[in-house]
Amino acid sequence: MAFPRHRPRRLRTTPAMRRLVAQTTLEPRHLVLPMFVADGLQEPRAIGSMPGVVQHTRDSLRRAAAEAVAAGVGGLMLFGVPKEEDKDATGSAGVDPEGILNLALRDLARDLGQDTVLMADTCLDEFTDHGHCGVIDAMGRVDNDLTNRRYIEMALVQANSGAHVVSPSGMMDGQVAAIRDGLDAAGHTDTAILAYAAKFASAFYGPFREAVGSSLQGDRRTYQQDPGNAREALHEVELDLDEGADIVMVKPAMSYLDVLRRTADLSPVPVAAYQVSGEYSMITAAAERGWIDLRPAVLESVSGIRRAGADIVLTYWAADVARWLS
Ligand code: PBG
Numbered sequence: 542m543a544f545p546r547h548r549p550r551r552l553r554t555t556p557a558m559r560r561l562v563a564q565t566t567l568e569p570r571h572l573v574l575p576m577f578v579a580d581g582l583q584e585p586r587a588i589g590s591m592p593g594v595v596q597h598t599r600d601s602l603r604r605a606a607a608e609a610v611a612a613g614v615g616g617l618m619l620f621g622v623p624k625e626e627d628k629d630a631t632g633s634a635g636v637d638p639e640g641i642l643n644l645a646l647r648d649l650a651r652d653l654g655q656d657t658v659l660m661a662d663t664c665l666d667e668f669t670d671h672g673h674c675g676v677i678d679a680m681g682r683v684d685n686d687l688t689n690r691r692y693i694e695m696a697l698v699q700a701n702s703g704a705h706v707v708s709p710s711g712m713m714d715g716q717v718a719a720i721r722d723g724l725d726a727a728g729h730t731d732t733a734i735l736a737y738a739a740k741f742a743s744a745f746y747g748p749f750r751e752a753v754g755s756s757l758q759g760d761r762r763t764y765q766q767d768p769g770n771a772r773e774a775l776h777e778v779e780l781d782l783d784e785g786a787d788i789v790m791v792k793p794a795m796s797y798l799d800v801l802r803r804t805a806d807l808s809p810v811p812v813a814a815y816q817v818s819g820e821y822s823m824i825t826a827a828a829e830r831g832w833i834d835l836r837p838a839v840l841e842s843v844s845g846i847r848r849a850g851a852d853i854v855l856t857y858w859a860a861d862v863a864r865w866l867s
Contacts, residue, residue: 565848567840569613569863573660573813573855576609577752578602579622580634580641590748591818592825594857596622599641599648605860606649606657612863616658618708618855619645622753623668631676632668636694640668643702650703660706660735661699663692663720672757674711674764683764688713693723700729706788710737712764712777717784735813736786739774739800741766745793745819752818774800778808786810788853793817795842798849805850814851816842821857836865 552562579586579596586596597605606617621642623634634640642661649659665688666674675688688711696707707724709716717736724732742765750757766773774797778789789808791801792815805812824842828835839858846854856862 565844567844567847567862567866569859569866570615571847571852571854572614572843572859572862573616573618573658573853574609574614574859575618575620575815575855575857576602576606577620577622578641578645579754580627581624588748588752590751590822591857592822592829594752594821596752599645602645603648603652607652609860609863610653610657612860613867614657614859614863615853616660616706617649618660618662619649619704620662620753621645621667625754628668628670628756630670631691632665632695635665635668636691636698638698638702640698642667643698646699646702646704658705659703660708661702661704662710663696663699663707664710665691665695666711666755666757667753670756672755674761675713683713685713685715689716689719692716693719696720696724696732697727697729700724700727700732704732706733706735708735708737708790710740710792712737712740712761712766714780715784717781717786721785733787734785735788735790736781736784737792737815738778738781738786738789739766739791739797739804741768741774741793741797743768743793743796743817743819745796745817748818748822768796771800771803775803775807778804782808782810788813790815790855791851793820794846794851794854795820798845801846801849801851805852811852812850813853813855814846814849816846816854816856816858818857840865 577596582598585601627634675683678684742762788811790813794814794816827833
């Protein structure tokens with residue numbers, strides 16, 4: 542045995558000793574809160590499969606965002622939910638400066654200024670009537686390059702609306718380079734790109750589809766990754782780094798901690814992980830049944846994601862955890 546005299550329990554004897562030797566830190570600034578804002582709502586609307594998470598009105602979003610920022614979260618990630626009748630084949634409501642996501646970005650940019658990092662989901666699925674993350678060609682396939690052109694438009698409107706970070710989540714090839722070029726050409730050289738670099742075709746996005754009222758029939762397996770493919774995930778990360786990603790993300794988090802660790806080992810830029818809707822719902826549901834204790838389970842899950850290599854964790858518990866930690 543390498544260290545025959547070593548008794549690890551000595552360093553676990555008191556809370557002070559455990560604090561002294563703790564390796565993984567979890568602070569509010571590490572956390573980003575994903576938020577939903579819906580067009581045409583009079584009141585915030587509960588999301589049945591995500592108890593505690595709502596679709597916000599513009600006003601309730603402003604209040605909740607201010608509270609989360611006051612609690613110390615590192616940033617906010619906004620998703621827009623258009624009215625059903627405003628969805629179309631190319632996701633026009635997403636590129637409309639008067640669309641709900643862009644209006645909400647302007648609200649929060651005005652309210653919060655430089656006090657937080659405002660991030661926007663740069664993807665079409667919330668805005669298309671078919672629910673896919675891109676534009677569909679004559680054969681019914683998601684057209685990669687036409688979609689990228691739409692992402693550029695979307696990113697520009699988001700940057701103009703006050704987003705500090707745009708976040709392409711559609712897994713089109715070349716999306717980061719396309720958006721970087723588009724932003725730079727328009728003078729938005731300071732707008733950062735958080736790339737959903739390794740995003741898997743996951744069953745754990747189920748509740749999110751309710752959260753954004755997704756119209757998707759079928760699946761996203763022609764653009765999101767096969768859950769078993771780790772080498773391909775690292776290749777996706779490298780491609781996004783080459784294309785100019787400022788932050789790379791792995792998603793979901795808990796079933797992909799190995800991919801997260803390996804991404805953190807190779808990435809020269811900060812690494813994020815997204816604890817997605819289904820991860821939130823699982824823990825919430827078990828806690829509601831009294832099967833697990835919510836707070837320690839959440840802290841353990843988020844700390845575990847940090848330990849595996851995430852600098853930044855997107856989690857629907859961001860504001861709660863920030864409050865628990867203070
Ligand atoms: C796509 C997008 C999705 C999520 C974030 N961005 C849905 C999908 O890919 O189907 C999922 C987030 C979650 O499940 O919490 N715009």
